[in-house]
Amino acid sequence: xxxxxxxxxxxxxxxxxxxxxxxxxxxxxxxxxxxxxxxxxxxxxxxxxxxxxxxxxxxxxxxxxxxxxxxxxxxxxxxxxxxxxxxxxxxxxxxxxxxxxxxxxxxxxxxxxxxxxxxxxxxxxxxxxxxxxxxxxxxxxxxxxxxxxxxxxxxxxxxxxxxxxxxxxxxxxxxxxxxxxxxxxxxxxxxxxxxxxxxxxxxxxxxxxxxxxxxxxxxxxxxxxxxxxxxxxxxxxxxxxxxxxxxxxxxxxxxxxxxxxxxxxxxxxxxxxxxxxxxxxxxxxxxxxxxxxxxxxxxxxxxxxxxxxxxxxxxxxxxxxxxxxxxxxxxxxxxxxxxxxxxxxxxxxxxxxxxxxxxxxxxxxxxxxxxxxxxxxxxxxxxxxxxxxxxxxxxxxxxxxxxxxxxxxxxxxxxxxxxxxxxxxxxxxxxxxxxxxxxxxxxxxxxxxxxxxxxxxxxxxxxxxxxxxxxxxxxxxxxxxxxxxxxxxxxxxxxxxxxxxxxxxxxxxxxxxxxxxxxxxxxxxxxxxxxxxxxxxxxxxxxxxxxxxxxxxxxxxxxxxxxxxxxxxxxxxxxxxxxxxxxxxxxxxxxxxxxxxxxxxxxxxxxxxxxxxxxxxxxxxxxxxxxxxxxxxxxxxxxxxx
Amino acid sequence: xxxxxxxxxxxxxxxxxxxxxxxxxxxxxxxxxxxxxxxxxxxxxxxxxxxxxxxxxxxxxxxxxxxxxxxxxxxxxxxxxxxxxxxxxxxxxxxxxxxxxxxxxxxxxxxxxxxxxxxxxxxxxxxxxxxxxxxxxxxxxxxxxxxxxxxxxxxxxxxxxxxxxxxxxxxxxxxxxxxxxxxxxxxxxxxxxxxxxxxxxxxxxxxxxxxxxxxxxxxxxxxxxxxxxxxxxxxxxxxxxxxxxxxxxxxxxxxxxxxxxxxxxxxxxxxxxxxxxxxxxxxxxxxxxxxxxxxxxxxxxxxxxxxxxxxxxxxxxxxxxxxxxxxxxxxxxxxxx
Numbered sequence: 001x002x003x004x005x006x007x008x009x010x011x012x013x014x015x016x017x018x019x020x021x022x023x024x025x026x027x028x029x030x031x032x033x034x035x036x037x038x039x040x041x042x043x044x045x046x047x048x049x050x051x052x053x054x055x056x057x058x059x060x061x062x063x064x065x066x067x068x069x070x071x072x073x074x075x076x077x078x079x080x081x082x083x084x085x086x087x088x089x090x091x092x093x094x095x096x097x098x099x100x101x102x103x104x105x106x107x108x109x110x111x112x113x114x115x116x117x118x119x120x121x122x123x124x125x126x127x128x129x130x131x132x133x134x135x136x137x138x139x140x141x142x143x144x145x146x147x148x149x150x151x152x153x154x155x156x157x158x159x160x161x162x163x164x165x166x167x168x169x170x171x172x173x174x175x176x177x178x179x180x181x182x183x184x185x186x187x188x189x190x191x192x193x194x195x196x197x198x199x200x201x202x203x204x205x206x207x208x209x210x211x212x213x214x215x216x217x218x219x220x221x222x223x224x225x226x227x228x229x230x231x232x233x234x235x236x237x238x239x240x241x242x243x244x245x246x247x248x249x250x251x252x253x254x255x256x257x258x259x260x261x262x263x264x265x266x267x268x269x270x271x272x273x274x275x276x277x278x279x280x281x282x283x284x285x286x287x288x289x290x291x292x293x294x295x296x297x298x299x300x301x302x303x304x305x306x307x308x309x310x311x312x313x314x315x316x317x318x319x320x321x322x323x324x325x326x327x328x329x330x331x332x333x334x335x336x337x338x339x340x341x342x343x344x345x346x347x348x349x350x351x352x353x354x355x356x357x358x359x360x361x362x363x364x365x366x367x368x369x370x371x372x373x374x375x376x377x378x379x380x381x382x383x384x385x386x387x388x389x390x391x392x393x394x395x396x397x398x399x400x401x402x403x404x405x406x407x408x409x410x411x412x413x414x415x416x417x418x419x420x421x422x423x424x425x426x427x428x429x430x431x432x433x434x435x436x437x438x439x440x441x442x443x444x445x446x447x448x449x450x451x452x453x454x455x456x457x458x459x460x461x462x463x464x465x466x467x468x469x470x471x472x473x474x475x476x477x478x479x480x481x482x483x484x485x486x487x488x489x490x491x492x493x494x495x496x497x498x499x500x501x502x503x504x505x506x507x508x509x510x511x512x513x514x515x516x517x518x519x520x521x522x523x524x525x526x527x528x529x530x531x532x533x534x535x536x537x538x539x540x541x542x543x544x545x546x547x548x549x550x551x552x553x554x555x556x557x558x559x560x561x562x563x564x565x566x567x568x569x570x571x572x573x574x575x576x577x578x579x580x581x582x583x584x585x586x587x588x589x590x591x592x593x594x595x596x597x598x599x600x601x602x603x604x605x606x607x608x609x610x611x612x613x614x615x616x617x618x619x620x621x622x623x624x625x626x627x628x629x630x631x632x633x634x635x636x637x638x639x640x641x642x
Numbered sequence: 643x644x645x646x647x648x649x650x651x652x653x654x655x656x657x658x659x660x661x662x663x664x665x666x667x668x669x670x671x672x673x674x675x676x677x678x679x680x681x682x683x684x685x686x687x688x689x690x691x692x693x694x695x696x697x698x699x700x701x702x703x704x705x706x707x708x709x710x711x712x713x714x715x716x717x718x719x720x721x722x723x724x725x726x727x728x729x730x731x732x733x734x735x736x737x738x739x740x741x742x743x744x745x746x747x748x749x750x751x752x753x754x755x756x757x758x759x760x761x762x763x764x765x766x767x768x769x770x771x772x773x774x775x776x777x778x779x780x781x782x783x784x785x786x787x788x789x790x791x792x793x794x795x796x797x798x799x800x801x802x803x804x805x806x807x808x809x810x811x812x813x814x815x816x817x818x819x820x821x822x823x824x825x826x827x828x829x830x831x832x833x834x835x836x837x838x839x840x841x842x843x844x845x846x847x848x849x850x851x852x853x854x855x856x857x858x859x860x861x862x863x864x865x866x867x868x869x870x871x872x873x874x875x876x877x878x879x880x881x882x883x884x885x886x887x888x889x890x891x892x893x894x895x896x897x898x899x900x901x902x903x904x905x906x907x908x909x910x911x912x913x914x915x916x917x918x919x920x921x922x923x924x925x926x927x928x929x930x931x932x933x934x935x936x937x938x939x940x941x942x943x944x945x946x947x948x949x950x951x952x953x954x955x956x957x958x959x960x961x962x963x964x965x966x967x968x969x970x971x972x973x974x975x976x977x978x979x
Binding site for chain 2: 335
């Protein structure tokens with residue numbers, strides 16, 4: 001006999017399937033983005049939320065007490081399902097607690113959604129955990145946000161609790177005051193100077209999770225409102241560089257598997273839940289959003305989905321705080337050092353080419369530039385291209401981490417096992433400078449003698465097809481709906497993306513799991529010239545009658561390269577724009593220097609925000625949605641057509 | 643490592659609250675993270691602060707278990723008041739370790755060292771990766787005080803017990819001095835230019851100071867920190883994580899660094915000899931002479947254990963903690979049992 005719950009779940013699955021089939025935003029039959037009603041959007045979104053929760057519950061085996069995270073327990077409590085299992089699993093999986101803020105936030109979720117289901121013994125067990133387990137607050141932005149939001153929300157549940165109730169010896173009142181101050185300060189800094197851990201397809205959920213907690217369960221109206229606004233802000237940050245669930249552009253942090261297959265990243269799971277793009281995948285962040293009751297404003301859907309026209313979108317971010325070696329470009333925010341990150345993305349209906357200026361902008365996992373292109377089915381697709389100088393150094397380590405010069409590299413590589421490898425696929429370099437104008441990207445490298453890994457590497461994934469090494473010096477290829485032209489300034493050699501010799505036995509298991517499937521058939525062009533660089537020129541297949549036509553057009557472009565004393569290139573791109581870049585100097589477009597001093601926090605057709613404004617305007621057609629963090633307000637308006 | 647109750651150490655630390663009335667005793671502490679077994683993870687398998695018991699010659703945990711615990715300080719004028727320098731901030735006990743409270747807020751974190759005014763326990767000083775912090779109310783509230791510092795990264799600090807308004811600070815670009823209780827700082831001209839990793843001051847001769855630096859080796863001052871000169875030429879480019887001055891013999895001193903092992907001078911720093919042949923690793927992260935056994939010298943190696951010698955390095959005895967990355971190894975003063 002089918003249980004009522006499973007029947008309900010089955011019915012919901014059918015509903016979601018019908019909605020997904022009937023209103024695919026990218027399908028030929030779908031209505032224009034602007035014409036889908038808000039009511040329909042909300043209805044479809046709510047169905048997907050139910051589906052996310054139901055899937056989690058459906059995948060719970062109530063006879064298996066060895067599996068099930070606090071997220072899973074929370075989903076079951078939320079639905080009132082498998083309660084005996086949930087109660088028992090709660091005790092088994094939290095004895096003892098581990099993971100610091102990664103334990104705190106799903107526990108806070110569990111406590112809130114389980115209010116009605118947890119009994120006195122359950123609460124006694126949970127309260128004892130908070131009294132005795134002293135979680136580390138962590139060493140990076142996402143850690144701190146998760147830590148303080150979780151702490152706030154559990155203290156708010158017991159507002160009269162004294163210092164004896166909590167691991168840190170503070171009362172609930174003290175905890176809430178401290179945590180709230182942090183949360184609001186983080187929002188102020190982010191909306192004034194940009195996020196430090198910016199635009200990560202991985203770590204986006206480490207921000208959406210705590211914001212979902214605030215939206216769903218904060219009793220403090222100010223924090224709930226600010227949490228909702230900040231969620232909108234983070235999702236807008238993604239939406240403007242989204243292509244059917246792919247998070248394009250330059251990223252602060254990315255793990256290798258998501259570098260190679262962008263469609264696997266957590267951001268893709270968010271795009272499915274929020275905007276109905278791509279395929280469903282199980283994800284803690286989306287589960288938390290689904291249970292929180294958060295509803296994204298419809299303008300986010302429209303911005304994330306409308307790719308009728310190509311556009312340039314620029315953003316100003318900042319580096320993670322620099323403890324040491326802050327450098328001449330550093331500025332301070334409340335006594336903490338950072339430097340600006342200038343992001344530039346060209347978002348085309350078929351692809352996104354995006355970049356930052358290069359340099360050490362983020363420890364370990366930076367992606368300075370990337371290309372992603374649209375694919376109908378993302379499964380198994382390595383629809384990306386990027387380049388790097390694989391740099392590792394105690395300078396970088398001690399810049400961002402509280403660790404010693406002689407141990408920092410080793411300790412980083414204990415968890416990020418590829419950090420100290422010449423074969424790695426991510427990371428910033430102080431010897432890399434990148435400049436982009438629309439679909440053209442120029443990267444220059446000036447690598448000193450003695451650098452640990454004196455090479456540069458560019459990924460040509462297995463899904464870059466029809467590769468041609470032309471006599472002209474250009475390398476051509478096709479990735480899905482885009483043609484790629486790559487002009488190296490120095491010779492290189494092809495090397496397979498192969499970590500077989502890199503991964504230590506057992507170490508970095510998560511890194512290496514499935515790596516053969518992820519990387520097989522992909523190659524890197526590796527060049528050992530210390531003075532180096534390349535041009536990347538992208539064009540949609542639809543712009544040329546044949547592949548040959550594209551190649552001929554590129555061959556005809558004027559390119560003037562000089563590598564000594566510092567790399568320099570003068571180049572006219574397919575649109576006839578004259579670009580000039582020299583290592584160590586400001587690049588120019590048609591003879592005019594790029595003005596980094598005027599870079600805004602958000603600057604594109606869909607979003608505008610000035611530096612230090614603490615506000616953001618989202619734009620779609622005549623609709624305006626303004627987040628004003630100074631006044632804690634969010635307002636939608638319609639402007640008269642011009 | 644034996645596990646005993648904290649109460650044992652409460653007893654040790656709390657016996658006799660006034661140092662004026664009770665005989666003082668020094669207790670060795672160690673702050674570390676167990677990193678050797680840390681694989682595929684950014685989290686050490688254990689971390690904490692331990693005290694060395696003279697009774698059973700073993701280490702005993704003090705305080706809560708928190709990741710990233712870097713140092714310990716005890717208020718000399720109120721030995722039941724204990725401070726821990728942690729990644730989370732500063733954790734304080736006012737009852738000899740029975741209960742603990744985080745006394746810092748979100749703005750203050752990642753502390754590396756704490757120093758307490760020996761005459762006035764309300765003045766607490768903390769160094770952190772974010773800068774220098776001070777409290778004028780025994781740790782209840784904290785203020786950043788970085789005026790005059792070029793780099794905020796602050797690693798170590800010593801309060802001048804002859805002039806409690808004078809503080810000497812080891813920062814990311816050398817040694818700084820404050821004459822006004824930390825309100826402002828002036829760089830000591832002859833200081834190394836690189837990060838100061840460790841400082842010590844002689845108990846026997848307060849004019850004698852020693853500092854270990856990042857990349858510039860060992861520096862010595864014989865005029866109460868007014869001027870510094872490099873010593874130990876062999877270590878002149880080393881990262882020196884451990885330095886210590888003998889508690890009774892001002893001519894005797896030790897320094898240890900990465901890849902350099904342990905070096906000892908018995909002539910006031912003029913000549914240095916390698917004493918590390920019996921150690922399992924040349925990667926030294928902490929060094930300290932034993933205040934209770936002046937001929938004893940303790941050395942911590944990176945992940946290969948902590949050792950001590952009673953015969954000037956001819957033989958080394960296992961002090962346990964294999965696998966630990968030791969951040970601090972030092973003595974706190976308490977009333978004697």
